[in-house]
Amino acid sequence: xxxxxxxxxxxxxxxxxxxxxxxxSKADMNVRQSTLDPKGPVAQVQYDVFMDTVxxxxxxxxxxxxxxxxxxxxxxxxxxxxxxxRIEEGHGNPLVEIGLITASIGALVIIAIPTLSxxxxxxxxxxxxxxxxxxxxxxxxxxxAKENYAKVVEEQVLEIDVIxxxxxxxxxxxxxxxxxxxxxxxxxxxxxxKGKAVRINLRSEDxxxxxxxxxxxxKVDLMPGRKNHMWIQxxxxxxxxxxxxxxxxxxxxxxxxxxxxxxxAEFAKWVQKQKTDSQPVAAGSKAxxxxxxxxxxxxxxxxxxxxxxxxxxxxAPDLTHVASRKSLAxxxxxxxDPKAQLALEQKDKNTESSVAVxxxxxxxxxxxxxxSSGVATGADGKPTKDVKPGNRMxxxxxxxxxxxxxxxxxxxxxxxxxLAEYLLTLK
Ligand SMILES: [Cu+2]
Numbered sequence: 001x002x003x004x005x006x007x008x009x010x011x012x013x014x015x016x017x018x019x020x021x022x023x024x025s026k027a028d029m030n031v032r033q034s035t036l037d038p039k040g041p042v043a044q045v046q047y048d049v050f051m052d053t054v055x056x057x058x059x060x061x062x063x064x065x066x067x068x069x070x071x072x073x074x075x076x077x078x079x080x081x082x083x084x085x086r087i088e089e090g091h092g093n094p095l096v097e098i099g100l101i102t103a104s105i106g107a108l109v110i111i112a113i114p115t116l117s118x119x120x121x122x123x124x125x126x127x128x129x130x131x132x133x134x135x136x137x138x139x140x141x142x143x144x145a146k147e148n149y150a151k152v153v154e155e156q157v158l159e160i161d162v163i164x165x166x167x168x169x170x171x172x173x174x175x176x177x178x179x180x181x182x183x184x185x186x187x188x189x190x191x192x193x194k195g196k197a198v199r200i201n202l203r204s205e206d207x208x209x210x211x212x213x214x215x216x217x218x219k220v221d222l223m224p225g226r227k228n229h230m231w232i233q234x235x236x237x238x239x240x241x242x243x244x245x246x247x248x249x250x251x252x253x254x255x256x257x258x259x260x261x262x263x264x265a266e267f268a269k270w271v272q273k274q275k276t277d278s279q280p281v282a283a284g285s286k287a288x289x290x291x292x293x294x295x296x297x298x299x300x301x302x303x304x305x306x307x308x309x310x311x312x313x314x315x316a317p318d319l320t321h322v323a324s325r326k327s328l329a330x331x332x333x334x335x336x337d338p339k340a341q342l343a344l345e346q347k348d349k350n351t352e353s354s355v356a357v358x359x360x361x362x363x364x365x366x367x368x369x370x371x372s373s374g375v376a377t378g379a380d381g382k383p384t385k386d387v388k389p390g391n392r393m394x395x396x397x398x399x400x401x402x403x404x405x406x407x408x409x410x411x412x413x414x415x416x417x418x419l420a421e422y423l424l425t426l427k
Contacts, residue, residue: 189331192261208224319426
């Protein structure tokens, strides 16, 4: 009776198990955010620690499970056992107990060694990642005076400040003067040169956030009133997806970011581009109307646009190059053609491949974002749903002539069209 039940369960379980195991193939794990597909040394070390632990646990499981199965079979009740003499039950075998305690400690030590060394390695840019430091270790006088050694190492490490806000990330490159104080910060998407060690300084301007790029490194918290740091390095050119990994309020789930790993020459070009101003708009164009609306509809209070002297806000994402970015609003809205993007990823078998910005998609996203304040009504007569619940653009309280108000604006379709046309010129 029982054996028939078990054989049925076995019959059912086998194909299910086969399906589950098939899902574990490496190719299927190649998704946009996967810690099992490391593309840089920090993520690699974290992956290795994970796998070390998995294998140790597999051995322990087989050992303990195996002993249990052995005991169940060997000492199972047999017909006629009722009359057999009872076996004395033992209590407290010191040899077994001490043996098990020692084995457990041994297992913990085995896991602790790679774990601790990984924690040290991930903490800050290791000397080995700085070309000069290797050389200087052998020839301390090669790079000029010895006292300059620290400075040389420092110069070779690219430094990026990451600032968390509800609900988007701001990136600053102090070595290149790309900072919020200079009105040259970079929101949502940042760029790093391939194969170069990057020190990441993490701060928050409001609540706790967490910085996580699964394929490159993660996670380290951004804490209000406290500096944290980590380092990253991208070894393969591509477009990588990151995410805030610490619950931080209404739109936490919509607080994403991207990092583009590019060839060093591309990186230098990108930095130069960030230092340029926006171009003048053509007279009589929709963009010109949009630029004027950008001034009158309070946008200038929060947003900075270099080349538009009115727009000098330091609170919200810098829009000087908004139309060149592949995503919008904390990287929640994608400005690329989704079909073309999927086709490319499938063709290359690589989720790091990326198509360029699609202007039609970008325009639709701009209109959706700016117009979705929750006060406008949709075709069904109900208030439109906001793209990011609680976001600090549509639900930010500030003083105006009428007192403390949320900055909700109403727009006509024409106004939205003109605003989008203006923002599209900000390449
Ligand atoms: Cu967050």
